[in-house]
Amino acid sequence: MDHTKILLDENDMPKQWYNILADLPVEPPLNPATREPMNPKDLEPIFAKELIKQEISSERYITIPEEVREIYKLWRPSPLYRAHRLEKALGTPAKIYYKNEGVSPAGSHKPNTAIAQAYYNMKEGTERISTETGAGQWGSALSLSCNYFGIECKVYMVRSSFYQKPYRKSLINLWGANVVPSPSPDTQFGRKILEMYPDTTGSLGIAISEAIEDAALNDNTKYALGSVLNHTCLHQTVVGLETQKQFEMTEDYPDIVIGCCGGGSNLAGVSLPYIRDNIAGKTSTRIIAVEPSACPSLTGGKFEYDFGDMAQMTPLLKMYTLGSGFIPPAIHAGGLRYHGASPIVSKLVADKFMEARAYHQVEVFDAAVTFARSEGIAPAPESSHAIKAAIDEAIKCKQTGQEKTILFNLSGHGHFDMGSYDKYFTGDLTNE
Amino acid sequence: MDHTKILLDENDMPKQWYNILADLPVEPPLNPATREPMNPKDLEPIFAKELIKQEISSERYITIPEEVREIYKLWRPSPLYRAHRLEKALGTPAKIYYKNEGVSPAGSHKPNTAIAQAYYNMKEGTERISTETGAGQWGSALSLSCNYFGIECKVYMVRSSFYQKPYRKSLINLWGANVVPSPSPDTQFGRKILEMYPDTTGSLGIAISEAIEDAALNDNTKYALGSVLNHTCLHQTVVGLETQKQFEMTEDYPDIVIGCCGGGSNLAGVSLPYIRDNIAGKTSTRIIAVEPSACPSLTGGKFEYDFGDMAQMTPLLKMYTLGSGFIPPAIHAGGLRYHGASPIVSKLVADKFMEARAYHQVEVFDAAVTFARSEGIAPAPESSHAIKAAIDEAIKCKQTGQEKTILFNLSGHGHFDMGSYDKYFTGDLTNE
Numbered sequence: 050m051d052h053t054k055i056l057l058d059e060n061d062m063p064k065q066w067y068n069i070l071a072d073l074p075v076e077p078p079l080n081p082a083t084r085e086p087m088n089p090k091d092l093e094p095i096f097a098k099e100l101i102k103q104e105i106s107s108e109r110y111i112t113i114p115e116e117v118r119e120i121y122k123l124w125r126p127s128p129l130y131r132a133h134r135l136e137k138a139l140g141t142p143a144k145i146y147y148k149n150e151g152v153s154p155a156g157s158h159k160p161n162t163a164i165a166q167a168y169y170n171m172k173e174g175t176e177r178i179s180t181e182t183g184a185g186q187w188g189s190a191l192s193l194s195c196n197y198f199g200i201e202c203k204v205y206m207v208r209s210s211f212y213q214k215p216y217r218k219s220l221i222n223l224w225g226a227n228v229v230p231s232p233s234p235d236t237q238f239g240r241k242i243l244e245m246y247p248d249t250t251g252s253l254g255i256a257i258s259e260a261i262e263d264a265a266l267n268d269n270t271k272y273a274l275g276s277v278l279n280h281t282c283l284h285q286t287v288v289g290l291e292t293q294k295q296f297e298m299t300e301d302y303p304d305i306v307i308g309c310c311g312g313g314s315n316l317a318g319v320s321l322p323y324i325r326d327n328i329a330g331k332t333s334t335r336i337i338a339v340e341p342s343a344c345p346s347l348t349g350g351k352f353e354y355d356f357g358d359m360a361q362m363t364p365l366l367k368m369y370t371l372g373s374g375f376i377p378p379a380i381h382a383g384g385l386r387y388h389g390a391s392p393i394v395s396k397l398v399a400d401k402f403m404e405a406r407a408y409h410q411v412e413v414f415d416a417a418v419t420f421a422r423s424e425g426i427a428p429a430p431e432s433s434h435a436i437k438a439a440i441d442e443a444i445k446c447k448q449t450g451q452e453k454t455i456l457f458n459l460s461g462h463g464h465f466d467m468g469s470y471d472k473y474f475t476g477d478l479t480n481e
Numbered sequence: 482m483d484h485t486k487i488l489l490d491e492n493d494m495p496k497q498w499y500n501i502l503a504d505l506p507v508e509p510p511l512n513p514a515t516r517e518p519m520n521p522k523d524l525e526p527i528f529a530k531e532l533i534k535q536e537i538s539s540e541r542y543i544t545i546p547e548e549v550r551e552i553y554k555l556w557r558p559s560p561l562y563r564a565h566r567l568e569k570a571l572g573t574p575a576k577i578y579y580k581n582e583g584v585s586p587a588g589s590h591k592p593n594t595a596i597a598q599a600y601y602n603m604k605e606g607t608e609r610i611s612t613e614t615g616a617g618q619w620g621s622a623l624s625l626s627c628n629y630f631g632i633e634c635k636v637y638m639v640r641s642s643f644y645q646k647p648y649r650k651s652l653i654n655l656w657g658a659n660v661v662p663s664p665s666p667d668t669q670f671g672r673k674i675l676e677m678y679p680d681t682t683g684s685l686g687i688a689i690s691e692a693i694e695d696a697a698l699n700d701n702t703k704y705a706l707g708s709v710l711n712h713t714c715l716h717q718t719v720v721g722l723e724t725q726k727q728f729e730m731t732e733d734y735p736d737i738v739i740g741c742c743g744g745g746s747n748l749a750g751v752s753l754p755y756i757r758d759n760i761a762g763k764t765s766t767r768i769i770a771v772e773p774s775a776c777p778s779l780t781g782g783k784f785e786y787d788f789g790d791m792a793q794m795t796p797l798l799k800m801y802t803l804g805s806g807f808i809p810p811a812i813h814a815g816g817l818r819y820h821g822a823s824p825i826v827s828k829l830v831a832d833k834f835m836e837a838r839a840y841h842q843v844e845v846f847d848a849a850v851t852f853a854r855s856e857g858i859a860p861a862p863e864s865s866h867a868i869k870a871a872i873d874e875a876i877k878c879k880q881t882g883q884e885k886t887i888l889f890n891l892s893g894h895g896h897f898d899m900g901s902y903d904k905y906f907t908g909d910l911t912n913e
Contacts (some may be wrong), residue, residue: 053554056488122485123566123857134555152584156896196854216648219899222906223853272714421655422628425555425586464588464896467651474654 053133053294054097056247057126063290064113066283067320068365071109072328073402075392077277078364079354080457087364095264095272103280111283113165120164120197122403124153125287129295130459131296134423136443139467143446144301148319151426155220157461158315159190159275161463162284165299166273167194167283175245176364177201177270181256182209183230183311184383184431185217186461187275188236193225202226203270205233205259208251231256238360250379253387263411265362275392277357277366283452285318292456303334303456305442309434310338310347311384313391319392320459322374334405338394339434341413342480344377346390347371347398347405356391380410381469381478382430407437409480413437414473417463429461430469483566486517487727488577489558489859495722496545500752504760505543505834507711507824510796511786515601519796527696527704535712543715545597552596552629555583557719561727562891564685566855568875575878576733577871579583579891580751582725583858587652589893591622591707594716594894599626609633609702611695613663615743616642616815616863617649619707619807620894624658632660632868635702637665637691639818640683641811649744670694670792682811685819690792693821699793708744709789709798709823717750724888725754735888737874742770742779742837742864743816745823751890756834769874770826770837771866774847774912776809778822779830779837787821813901813910814844814862838870841912845869846905849895861893862901870900 053066072409073120077086092101103111108249113121131151132145150158170178178200182188188204195202209216211230220343221228229235231251232242242249257274264272274281289306296302306323308316316338326332346369356373357363371377390398397403413430416437421427428436433456446453463470472478509518524533535543545553564577582590600673603612610632614620620636627634636658642649643662653660661667663683664674668691674681681687689706704715721738728734731736738755740748748770758764772779778801788805791797803823804808809818822830829835845862848869853859860868867889878885895902 052491053551054491056490059486059490119485127530154853154859193857215903216896216899218858219903221900223850223859223899225854309663311821419653420588427586427652427655462896464648464894465899467655467897468647470655471647471651 051131053131055129055298057291057294058458059122060173062118062121063384065110065114067286067290067322067325068106068109068283069325070279071107071394072325073396075396078366081356081361081365089236093391095261097169097173097175097271099173100166102293103283104281105280106353110236113214114168117165117168127152129292132424135420135441138361138419138423139440139443139447141443141447142450142452143452144452145443146303146454146456148288148456149459150288150315150480151459151462155186155190156464157186157190157429158288158318159187160193160283161318162281162286162314163190164277165284165365167191167198167200169441170271171198171200175200175271176312177267178201178273179203180273181205181253181260183207183253183386185214185221186384188228189217191207191273192224194223196224203263203466205231205256207231207253207383208249208254209399213468214383214465232261234450236262236359240307245337247417252359252376254359254373257358258362261358261362262443277316277389280342281314282317282321282391282393285314288318289320289322289460292319292464301454304453305335305337305455307337307339307394307435307438307457308387309431309460310340310394311431312387313394315458315460317391317393320403324397327402328448336403337438338398338426339402340407341382341385341434342407342409343380344371345407346388352395352399357389366392368392369398382410382434383464384431385434406436408434411478411480414439414478417467427457429463429464430466432460483563485563486685487561487730489679489723489726491554491558493726494550494553494558496717497542497720498545499702499718499754499827500541500715501757502711502840503539504757505531505828506539506859507828508799510798511787513788513793513797529601529605529607529693529703531605532598532712536710538562546600549597549600550589555859558723559584560655561724564856567852568724570851570855571872572880573875574882575875575881576884576886577875578735578886580720582668582720582747583891586648587618587622587625588896589618589622589861590717590720590750591619592625593719593737594707594746595622597628597716597826598634599623599630601628602703603632607632608704609635609699610700610705611635611692612705612707613637614687614693614831615639615685615818616898617646617653620660621652622707622720623651623658626652627658628656631874633805635689635695636660637663639688639815640681641665642815643901646815646897655666663691665691684791684803684808686791688856689790690794693790693794708746709821711825713746713763714749714753714823714825718753719745720750720890721752721754724751733839736885737769737887738787739769739771739870739889741817742772742822742826742894743856743863744819745826747890747892749825756829768831769870770835771870772839773812773814773817773837773866774841775812776803776818777839778820784827784831789821789900791853796824799826801830813840813898814845814866817866833895840866840869846873846910848872860891860894861895862898897903
């Protein structure tokens with residue numbers, strides 16, 4: 050039988066990230082006051098300079114700093130799995146592969162950019178970083194990363210997740226960061242929202258506003274975002290680049306690449322290197338973005354300039370958006386509750402480089418359980434959206450007899466989401 | 482810099498387990514009625530025949546069935562890590578390595594024997610398996626394994642862990658087993674204990690009694706034990722055998738091998754192959770067993786024949802024991818609360834092939850946090866006993882200037898133990 054795990058030696062980890070802006074520029078962020086393209090200098094109060102540079106760079110490849118690669122080696126290169134047991138359970142002629150990003154200490158793909166962002170901030174003398182987190186995957190990843198570079202870290206965690214996923218919060222504490230539920234009394238915007246909506250479950254839009262305000266008002270503090278922006282998608286390309294090296298070790302190459310999409314970074318990470326090859330005319334790989342029906346920015350939003358946060362403090366980004374005031378229901382895939390999608394992913398969908406689809410959460414958990422009982426791993430609810438799409442594609446192959454090769458990104462494990470599984474099994478989980 | 486992870490290809494996974502009984506026989510189990518050595522036939526109502534055969538086998542090597550190796554490949558060979566960052570944090574000249582058994586779907590070493598036990602039971606037509614679990618690591622591992630072989634599974638989970646670690650219970654459900662808090666109303670013995678001690682936190686001894694009663698009274702049901710017995714130690718030797726192949730890929734060989742010890746199987750797994758080489762006169766590796774001060778069978782118990790369970794239904798085993806009626810405090814390392822230690826480990830300690838030491842839980846969590854902040858991984862409280870000993874040995878090297886090579890078994894991750902970390906950080910965790 051073919052290998053179950055395709056492993057790369059750590060010396061074969063990519064040495065550069067792939068920057069799709071070299072092949073496919075996106076519309077620039079606008080200054081909300083003037084509606085003119087932002088002056089990069091205006092972003093310096095809240096972002097490290099190197100990250101601003103990467104945000105607008107048109108260099109095709111950007112070198113991964115050696116210090117970042119050394120930390121990546123704690124879990125990278127991550128294994129590419131051939132899902133032999135899932136294929137058998139489905140009775141499909143398709144070959145299903147998944148990249149397991151759940152092997153990072155924080156349990157998701159998020160440290161790929163968190164480590165890089167903390168590193169560049171350290172190089173520029175940043176003493177403290179503020180951020181928001183939805184389900185806690187990003188907050189825990191940034192906490193881990195700041196710990197490695199001696200940077201203080203403050204995390205504003207969406208209130209519904211703070212209480213629904215208490216152990217991601219514990220993980221944030223374990224690595225030494227300070228975490229509060231958002232909206233919080235620690236910021237002007239948080240206090241305002243708490244007065245207006247004392248019972249709000251919170252949202253990423255609110256938490257982003259709080260974290261940005263924190264960075265803007267504190268001299269020694271910068272802000273870090275875990276998804277959406279170009280540089281976060283850039284850093285995540287290590288995922289897709291590794292899979293391409295891993296596929297070279299097999300006789301397969303993916304016909305379909307699938308990722309779940311909240312802000313869009315894990316999807317971008319796994320798919321951009323394949324889109325590069327599509328653009329170059331070398332391949333014609335189908336790319337599928339999968340989002341929750343409860344927060345359907347790509348399938349139900351408008352492609353227009355909008356704010357990244359609820360307080361309307363960020364630059365305007367051209368993206369598929371449900372509106373910066375949108376507060377999604379408290380679904381269990383807490384990490385997929387952002388009102389917009391990354392400008393890069395949005396452009397790829399708009400220009401038909403990428404398809405998008407949405408699923409309800411009960412069918413997503415059905416897929417998660419099928420996966421856990423065949424492949425063993427308990428997947429995160431977010432990642433289970435990708436699993437659902439992979440299963441659907443594999444079942445189509447069963448119907449047509451086609452032996453397609455399907456790759457999906459298992460962006461994280463579900464060890465901190467077991468309360469959601471409990472609700473699924475007791476029937477208390479519904480299609481909000 | 483040397484590699485961070487030493488990886489074996491899955492085709493290089495050991496094809497045989499190492500059976501130390503060939504080199505060092507242990508005293509046989511006794512029939513409690515006659516105090517004569519048990520007739521293996523008498524065990525057949527509760528154990529699969531092949532497991533009974535392995536329990537008393539004197540073959541040095543036992544072939545790992547191909548079906549078991551295929552499932553092992555979902556996570557095995559597990560990575561051997563060089564703890565570069567921990568070494569640096571300690572400022573030690575010692576080289577620290579750890580075997581990461583937390584990469585299994587259940588998050589610990591337990592599936593190494595669970596898969597094997599479920600396999601042999603399936604081969605012999607067993608339709609249902611009953612078992613007990615402490616912290617839930619064994620119960621989740623057996624649930625995973627029974628799922629692969631179509632066997633129904635019933636888990637009696639020590640009550641304190643059932644409520645303290647609810648998400649291991651969720652994991653047991655995810656893979657399809659039925660789990661109840663022990664003592665439970667489902668058995669005669671459980672009902673008796675509930676009447677006598679309605680507020681008991683439970684113990685492994687009680688849960689074992691319930692699981693054995695279940696197997697004894699139900700025709701289609703066998704029982705499975707996750708540690709203590711010779712065949713569980715046998716199956717775990719895949720851990721130590723892999724590390725020996727992995728050390729061949731480095732220029733190092735361990736001077737010290739460390740494992741935490743509850744029943745003793747993960748410690749046996751990592752150390753028996755090294756003890757084999759010590760017995761053969763090839764090496765003189767120090768082996769250290771680490772247990773909690775709250776349940777100190779090796780350092781505070783007597784080496785004598787005792788029952789394995791509280792209801793005194795099991796054969797008598799020659800082991801270090803605190804007495805089969807011992808109920809330890811509800812410490813956070815729930816997996817190290819067994820009143821006895823495996824006969825193999827006990828004999829090795831008695832015969833000075835192995836040292837033993839005990840730590841209090843606060844110093845163990847100190848070590849866990851040091852580890853998490855250097856190596857990233859959040860370790861299980863059980864495994865953190867081994868970390869504490871490894872750190873102590875590395876600090877000794879700092880004092881003496883010796884460049885020793887230290888290996889410890891990271892038997893599992895702590896993703897389902899974050900509530901204990903919360904208590905540690907709020908100061909609510911004490912040395913019970």
